[in-house]
Amino acid sequence: MALITYLTTIKFGFGEIAGIEADLAGLGIARPLIVADKGIVAAGLVDAVSRHAGVLKNAPVFGDTPTNPTEEAVEAALALYRQHGCDGLVAIGGGSPLDLAKGVALLATHDGPLETYAAILGGIPKVTAGVAPVVAIPTTSGTGSEVGRAALITLKDGRKLGFISPHLIPRLAICDPELTMGLPAWLTAATGMDAVTHCIETYLSPRENPPAEAIALDGLRRAVAHIGRAVKDGSDREARKEMMMAALQGGMTFQKGLGAVHALSHPLGGLKEVSLHHGTLNAVLLPAVLRFNAPSAEAKYAEIRRVLGLAPDTDLADWIAKLVASLGMPATLTAMGAPRSVIPAIAEAATLDHSSATNPRPATAADYAAMLEASF
Ligand SMILES: [Zn+2]
DSSP states (O other), rough: OOOOOOOOOOOEETTTTGGHHHHHHHHTTTSEEOOOHHHHHHHHHHHHHHTTOOHHHHHHHHHOOSSBBBBHHHHHHHHHHTTTTTOOOEEEEEHHHHHHHHHHHHTTSSSSGGGHHHHHHHGGGOOEEEEEEEEEESSSSSTTTOOOEEEEEEEEEEEEEEEEOOSSOOSEEEEOGGGGOOOOOHHHHHHHHHHHHHHHHHHOSSSSSSHHHHHHHHHHHHHHHHHHHHHHHHHOOHHHHHHHHHHHHHHGGGGGGOOHHHHHHHHHTTSSSSSOHHHHHHHHHOOOHHHHHHHGGGEEEEHHHHHOOOOOOOOHHHHHHHHHHHOOOSSSSHHHHGGGGHHHHHHHEEEEEEGGGGSSSSOHHHHHHHHHHHHH
16 A cells, blocks of 8 residues: 655746745735744845735744744744734745744644644644645755645654644745855755755655655755755855755655654754754764664665665765765764763654654664664
8 A cells, every 4th residue: 555645836946936926826825924033034035035025025024933943932923923813824944944834834723732733642634624824935955844744843841743744735835046045054064964864764764655766866866966066165056956956855755754864863853952953963863874774775775876876885874974074064963962861762752753663674762772872
């Protein structure tokens, strides 16, 4: 049995943002709430989008999305949404504002608390088609949230949970690489490695979905060919465009399920004592997870080597670690500032994460602890 769905409407290309006024009208959004974060506002990206639509120029802006979206922030944005009688959301940014907007769109039309709708707690069928419309405008190339059906939100008790439903897929994704031209090198690297990880994990997922696998391999090829160029020279338009496509492809395919890297990076991203960037976490964890999965994915590793043009005896984990180093990224969780003391709790949380079930090799808490140890 296979369940394969492709539902997203995507506008892709330099300059696409100029058509947003008609796009909003087409979706019946007359009073949008703009969701962004401080960095996006400071970079002038809210203005760069708003100037193309009258309904956006005076729209309320929630600009306080935290690095990892929280239930508290969803509630604050929801209060603003209700105060202004909004009828839809325009999310501008990386994964965090996009995921936060999905949370607001859900609670604007569904009774709380948010926890009711968490995938791991049986919430998937409770999310209805009544979710408020979201237009997603990515300004990084990594998350894929613009075409994904999931939102990752940290609840008040510290659990970082996935909210998953086809109804949470944004009604429209406007992918305009122009909006990524100013992305700093470290964020280009970190979000780009998130896209690389999405493509690899979704390809390795044992669920049957050959179209997703083909898209994932194509996205991986594009990302690996262009991530170094985009990091080295942010004004490289072709590299920016290809990275945005790779991120989009990763997002389109992870309906097939991710794996151990994300099962670990989700709870690590939910830590309150230290703020850890999702894409950087994935880059750091990927080599250890690839080593763990190797015995269960030999044929697929061979196909990845073929697609990337690597010699048949290339050690994929070592190769990825070298790629990460070449991008100037940290190599260990220690370098990221994570304390070793979190290992037992994170290993346990990883076994409960929704991404764990689709790792190609079943992993116990002890396995996750060993992968964490190897990443410190
Ligand atoms: Zn990710």
